[in-house]
Amino acid sequence: MSRREIPSNNPNLDSIEVQELRKQLNKLIKSLGKNRDNFKSEPVHGRIYPADSIDYTEQSGLTQTGSSPSYWGGLWSLTCCKHDMRQEHFFDYFEEREAGVLRPTEPLFIFTCAGKMGSDRPKWADTKRRWLSSVALVTHAFRGMDDYGEFLLDRREEIWRPRISTQSGEKSNKWAIEHGDCHAIIGDNEVEEVGSPFPDHDHVSTSGTSSCGCSETIDPDHDHTYHDDNDPSSLKFVSTPGYWISWSEPEFYWTVGNSPDIYGGGQDKLAYSRGKNLETTTVLSQLKGVV
Known part of the structure; x- marks a missing residue:
């Protein structure tokens, strides 16, 4: 880790x-x-x-x-x-x-x-x-994580890149994938929606479920759309x-x-x-x- x-x-x-x-x-x-x-x-x-x-x-x-x-x-x-x-x-x-x-x-x-x-x-x-x-x-x-994501995108890249947990490809950051605290999905420098961390995030247990209370299973293809971190309350x-x-x-x-x-x-x-x-x-x- x-x-x-x-x-x-x-x-x-x-x-x-x-x-x-x-x-x-x-x-x-x-x-x-x-x-x-x-x-x-x-x-x-x-x-x-x-x-x-x-x-x-x-x-x-x-x-x-x-x-x-x-x-x-x-x-x-x-x-x-x-x-x-x-x-x-x-x-x-x-x-x-x-x-x-x-x-x-x-x-x-x-x-x-x-x-x-x-x-x-x-x-x-x-x-x-x-x-x-x-x-x-x-x-x-x-x-909302979307509002938090918009706030981050208005800042320097060194601020938001280690925090966006949902980025893939060239824009991904190893620390963020494992420990990022913003689960907003970014496209064309704006927030498109809110998702969930990748399966190798520290909030996902080895059993494939989130480790912080969500009862649903994390999908390996990253289509799990709800997570306790995203709860607006x-x-x-x-x-x-x-x-x-x-x-x-x-x-x-x-x-x-x-x-x-x-x-x-x-x-x-x-x-x-x-x-x-x-x-x-x-x-x-x-x-x-x-x-």
Whole structure:
């Protein structure tokens, strides 16, 4: 299975202290508010996403073997996996400002951490933990993969090519076929319809069915037209460049045994930094005051 290193994308974070990360997240909220009408800086919402496809190796650092989140080309996106967490009825603070494009009216952070507890550990760490790999302030959301696909096609090729999972022939991308997070079918530089991943996508199990809940069989000829990822009731999240932070080496972590529910809650869990400075309040219940 293909593996990629998580990119290091934290140019404005000068230290690994929790206080500095807190300041940077507040700056992101203020920056988004300046560029958006009808955006309130509070309350601040958050979800923890332990990604089973992200782990730590001594040789490569934080690496990924799955499709979510997607970090490539400077864009952060979460459009596959964690379907229960992304159900639209949880997010009444999103509104459609243009056709097919939802915008948050209140801040929403997605905290993604390594989900494989059997991975290596850094030499400085005394045990394995849920290493924080990225924090993203959601800037856009989409109900349909077609709307998400149109959004991608308006960007540079380096952004959309690793994400379009349905391309074949010369336009195909090996990573996208296996781990792409947009299942829109592209023709003549526009979205024609929505399909499903190829049989070798990481959301397709060895039995020929989707691994994330769809009960129908994936057809080897790629005519399977429905997939849980395409369900319009699960919002597809995007964070544009400048509004997300990621680490290629572990710096922050959640408490050992953190087990958020299927909706990505994880309330009452404490956050630590590499310097082991403990924050005394909770991670998600008061995001303005903690990581």
